[in-house]
Ligand SMILES: *[C@@H]1O[C@H](CO)[C@@H](O)[C@H](O)[C@H]1NC(C)=O
Ligand SMILES: *[C@@H]1O[C@H](CO)[C@@H](O)[C@H](O)[C@H]1NC(C)=O
């Protein structure tokens with residue numbers, strides 16, 4: 001009986017260890033990202049500066065000179081009423097300022113998300129060859145499907161997927177994340193955007 005109880009206890013502990021704990025993602029960070037833009041129909045790389053406390057994000061796309069495409073440097077300010085978007089075209093050097101009608105996009109585990117497991121990116125073979133991550137998913141208020149991957153240590157975003165429908169989705173991979181904002185002037189609109 002004692003052995004059986006011990007066995008059950010160990011089994012229960014093993015099951016619980018598979019359920020990742022909700023964690024709090026960093027409130028401010030900078031990162032290189034890879035992003036599949038289904039609206040424009042191509043994959044692009046960019047640098048992101050993200051400040052959740054003040055609800056502001058800057059996304060500076062990397063210009064691929066071999067491609068005849070428009071690339072943008074976009075500043076999203078949600079801390080003004082209404083929010084503002086400064087969209088600077090890196091090719092034409094024209095800036096367009098519009099009101100923001102969307103809510104601030106947070107890179108964190110939302111309340112509606114369920115834990116979908118704990119995994120290793122890479123391999124567990126040797127120390128340093130893998131990174132332990134947790135996977136979360138759920139449905140947003142507006143009916144979109146969301147899934148996110150976060151590192152187990154530090155709760156740093158690794159991947160963020162926002163799926164409106166089969167043809168319209170946003171997939172972001174985060175690389176080389178640094179915590180905090182190196183220079184807060186990244187949240188000042190480019191001078192080309194000022195009247
Ligand atoms: C937000 O809505 C206003 C008014 O409907 C529109 O002029 C503006 O272009 C919209 N902004 C964005 C970023 O879609
Ligand atoms: C998918 O969502 C996009 C953006 O909301 C919309 O423009 C498009 O018509 C939708 N496509 C389908 C097949 O529902």
Ligand SMILES: *[C@@H]1O[C@H](CO)[C@@H](O)[C@H](O)[C@H]1NC(C)=O
Pocket residue numbers: 183184185186
């Ligand atoms: C921050 O960036 C601005 C604009 O690029 C620059 O003028 C300033 O020297 C930078 N500050 C620091 C501390 O690097």
